[in-house]
Amino acid sequence: MKSNERLDKIDKILKFALICFLLLTVLSNVRIRYNNRQNPVYQSSTDDSLQPLSAPMGAIVLALEGDALYPQLEVLVNGESFISFENNRQLEIQVKDRDVVEIKGTMYQEKIPIRVIEITKEINPDFIKEQLSVEKNIVTIGIVRF
Secondary structure, eight states: OHHHHHHHHHHHHHHHHHHHHHHHHHHHHHHHHHHHOOOOOEEEOTTSOEEESSOOEEEEEEEEOSSOOOTTOEEEETTEEEEEOTTOSEEEEEEETTOEEEEEOTTOOSOEEEEEEEEOTTSOGGGBOSEEEESSSEEEEEEOOO
């Protein structure tokens, strides 16, 4: 009889622990989702697309090192072509939090050195490479974090 009572007590304790664990898991997921939610306010831009009003922007200034110009060298933001260097030695690009910034130099055979010469104070510099080289590839400058 005593062993049955002990087994029942152990069973109740294990059930209670399992319920508490599941409840804590659900509550922590709710808290994480609540903290990660965004409530953007949108406005219509000139091209009839909606742009969030509350999205903070930052800027990154890129510069080619050396004397050569590379007009087809592209800057990609989130995998999409954003701007080309054309006949410029420097580019300033506007970015938002969590944008992925890359340089596409697949069309050039030589090594192209590039420097990040300026980033605005909103951007965390720990996630941005200051110097990089592109040679027949796509190189990630970094993920923008505010």
